[in-house]
Amino acid sequence: xxxxxxxxxxxxxxxxxxxxxxxxxxxxxxxxxxxxxxxxxxxxxxxxxxxxxxxxxxxxxxxxxxxxxxxxxxxxxxxxxxxxxxxxxxxxxxxxxxxxxxxxxxxxxxxxxxxxxxxxxxxxxxxxxxxxxxxxxxxxxxxxxxxxxxxxxxxxxxxxxxxxxxxxxxxxxxxxxxxxxxxxxxxxxxxxxxxxxxxxxxxxxxxxxxxxxxxxxxxxxxxxxxxxxxxxxxxxxxxxxxxxxxxxxxxxxxxxxxxxxxxxx
Ligand SMILES: NC(=O)c1ccc[n+]([C@@H]2O[C@H](COP(=O)([O-])OP(=O)(O)OC[C@H]3O[C@@H](n4cnc5c(N)ncnc54)[C@H](OP(=O)(O)O)[C@@H]3O)[C@@H](O)[C@H]2O)c1
Numbered sequence: 001x002x003x004x005x006x007x008x009x010x011x012x013x014x015x016x017x018x019x020x021x022x023x024x025x026x027x028x029x030x031x032x033x034x035x036x037x038x039x040x041x042x043x044x045x046x047x048x049x050x051x052x053x054x055x056x057x058x059x060x061x062x063x064x065x066x067x068x069x070x071x072x073x074x075x076x077x078x079x080x081x082x083x084x085x086x087x088x089x090x091x092x093x094x095x096x097x098x099x100x101x102x103x104x105x106x107x108x109x110x111x112x113x114x115x116x117x118x119x120x121x122x123x124x125x126x127x128x129x130x131x132x133x134x135x136x137x138x139x140x141x142x143x144x145x146x147x148x149x150x151x152x153x154x155x156x157x158x159x160x161x162x163x164x165x166x167x168x169x170x171x172x173x174x175x176x177x178x179x180x181x182x183x184x185x186x187x188x189x190x191x192x193x194x195x196x197x198x199x200x201x202x203x204x205x206x207x208x209x210x211x212x213x214x215x216x217x218x219x220x221x222x223x224x225x226x227x228x229x230x231x232x233x234x235x236x237x238x239x240x241x242x243x244x245x246x247x248x249x250x251x252x253x254x255x256x257x258x259x260x261x262x263x264x265x
Contacts, residue, residue, distance in 0.1 A: 018243070019044035022093040026076055026133055027103025029056040031199030032150070034063070035231035036100050036238050041068040048089050050074040050103070076103045076129030086136045096140045098242040101130045101171075102150040106164040106204045119163050126167035131174055138178075141187050146242045149175050149191040151252055152203075155260035156222070172252050179250035188249040190241040195219070195256025198228040224258030 023040050027033040028049025037049045041064060048070045051057050057071040070092050074085045089096065104126045109118055130149060141147065151168045158165065172191055179189040196219025197203070202212055219228045237255040241248065254260050 013042050015042065015044055017043040021045040021097045022095055023047045023098040023100065023242075024089055024093070024096050024137060025049040025100040025102055026074075026129075027051060027150075028100075029053065029060040029071070031201065031203070032194065032197060032231045032234040032238075033100070033102040034060055035235035036102065037069055038064060039232070039235040039239050040098070041066045044068070045098070046070070046093060048072055048092055050076070050085065076133055077124040079132060082129070082132050082136045085133075086140065089137065089140060093140075095142050096137060097142055097145045099134070099137055099141055099145070099147045100150070100238060100242065101133050101147065103129060104150060104168070104203065106152075106161055107206075108160040108204065109163065110160055111162065114163055122163040123167045123170075126164065127170040130171050134174070134178060138182065138187070141182075141185075143186045146188040146190070146249075147178070147182070148238050148242050149189075150238075151175070151191045151193045153193045153195040153254050153256035153260035155254075155262070175252055176250045183249070188241075188245070190245065190248060190250070191252040192234060192238050192241065193252050193254045193256065193260070194229065194234050195254070195259035196223055196228040197231065197234055197255075199231060222259060223256070224261070224263050227257065229255060229257055 018040060023045050025033050025037050025047060028037045029051035037047050040047050046068045050072050052075045054073055057073055061069065061071050072085060072088050075081045107118055107122060134147060149171050151172045154165050154168060175189050175191040182189055201207060202215050216228055220226055234255050237253055241253060
């Protein structure tokens, strides 16, 4: 049933479309975060991006190959690191036009397997880290700027992802409530909700290559479009919300090949 649709498009990128714009992407070293960084720098924006792993930061910087991208090692679960990130962003960029809060991690655990430690781990990176990143960085976001969270296409149930799904639902709530709170500053707040996306990790901690292949097959079968999404497709949706959707705020936009839309597979 999987149809391999081509996602190749002729390049229409204007390398100066976002010249002079400043952006921050948390969790920008691999997968969709890196694709967002690339989409921004390809259009001339200057970007600070984060991750915890020094090796991944170095690899990302080599892959991006542009001085418009600034890697900063920062752990979103560490309040002091979030405060330091605010200062680093102020030093490097001055202000922020677009803030993408993308870091996250899933762990497959059944009801019986979830422990207090695993619960805290999941909520700290996905929910608490996302909230306090915005709390600390929002003062740097300019009037007319915008914030985009990464949640997950949650309208279909995933057994084994209760803690992760709950943490991402919290992030979806932040997108709505903070959209209201930041309205007076003319800052829009939205979220992208990816389905199965073909990233190195598929968003799941410690997947073996074999487990990843199985997960990709499950995704192909469960997604009405019959395939996983590409990181470029997610980045396009994230940039649309951040840059072009100037009359849209408080929205969680599915980027899921129809997965969460009840349209059948
Ligand atoms: N892939 C999917 O199918 C899928 C589907 C739905 C939603 N999502 C969500 O989409 C986002 C991106 O997923 P992905 O699959 O592209 O990549 P990922 O493997 O989930 O990694 C995302 C990025 O987050 C960083 N990160 C993880 N923990 C961090 C922390 N505590 N502080 C700072 N950075 C941290 C990672 O770098 P380091 O490890 O170096 O820190 C990496 O750069 C995540 O929020 C994920 O939950 C993914």
